[in-house]
Amino acid sequence: TRSTRPQRLLNAVRKHATRGDPQSVISAIDHFCRHSEWAMNIGDEKGSILDSVVSELNPEKVLELGTYCGYSTVRIARLLPPGARLITLEFNADYAAIARQVIAWAGLEDRVQLVEGASEDWIPRMKEHFGIETFDFVFLDHWKDRYLPDTKLMEDCGLLRKGTVLLADNVICPGVPDYLQYVRNSLSYKSCYFKSHLEYTKAEDGLEKSVFLG
Ligand SMILES: O=C(NC/C=C/[C@H]1O[C@@H](Sc2ccncc2)[C@H](O)[C@@H]1O)c1cc([N+](=O)[O-])cc(O)c1O
Numbered sequence: 001t002r003s004t005r006p007q008r009l010l011n012a013v014r015k016h017a018t019r020g021d022p023q024s025v026i027s028a029i030d031h032f033c034r035h036s037e038w039a040m041n042i043g044d045e046k047g048s049i050l051d052s053v054v055s056e057l058n059p060e061k062v063l064e065l066g067t068y069c070g071y072s073t074v075r076i077a078r079l080l081p082p083g084a085r086l087i088t089l090e091f092n093a094d095y096a097a098i099a100r101q102v103i104a105w106a107g108l109e110d111r112v113q114l115v116e117g118a119s120e121d122w123i124p125r126m127k128e129h130f131g132i133e134t135f136d137f138v139f140l141d142h143w144k145d146r147y148l149p150d151t152k153l154m155e156d157c158g159l160l161r162k163g164t165v166l167l168a169d170n171v172i173c174p175g176v177p178d179y180l181q182y183v184r185n186s187l188s189y190k191s192c193y194f195k196s197h198l199e200y201t202k203a204e205d206g207l208e209k210s211v212f213l214g
């Protein structure tokens, strides 16, 4: 049977990246997506914005919604101190299997916990199952119609604290209008837009950074 695009992306990582070198994994995926096959990773341009937000925050507890092949998981985890933890939720078992190998190739498995399942099922279980009190940073990059309900669910489950930062991918393309309207008008958030481009293209896209005010 034909290989899948995530499998071909993993092959490119194994072929061109150095084990234990996260930057080489990032570069191998970006090269594959620019020159071989487009894939829905955040990419290098928006990825640099993600890097600057994470570096400024130095979060201990991170949640990522939507692992896909693990590209942004590697981008975030490579910037975390060894004691920090990144929990990443992925619904699709095939994507999860690829992402585990990408994360391992980067040598970051010690600070990443990939959980298979749906965010709506796992968000309510973060406290009792993972011993998480609150998250310092949340990266949203999963199904676009889940950004808003999952944000409200995180609020209701007490997983956000004063100062928690939410960073949402694709707020222009494909777009998340209901989520944008909410974080930009709610008195519980201070929100700002980082204009950029859709990964590996010239189309406009951007990231929305929203600080929870409690
Ligand atoms: O559709 C997009 N992303 C949806 C991503 C979804 C990812 O999250 C889980 S779903 C899940 C994971 C966890 N919990 C519940 C559901 C899917 O299995 C996939 O791995 C997208 C599309 C474009 N584009 O240009 O079309 C560009 C992008 O940057 C995108 O992120």
Ligand SMILES: [Mg+2]
Pocket: 040, 041, 042, 141, 169, 170
């Ligand atoms: Mg995205």
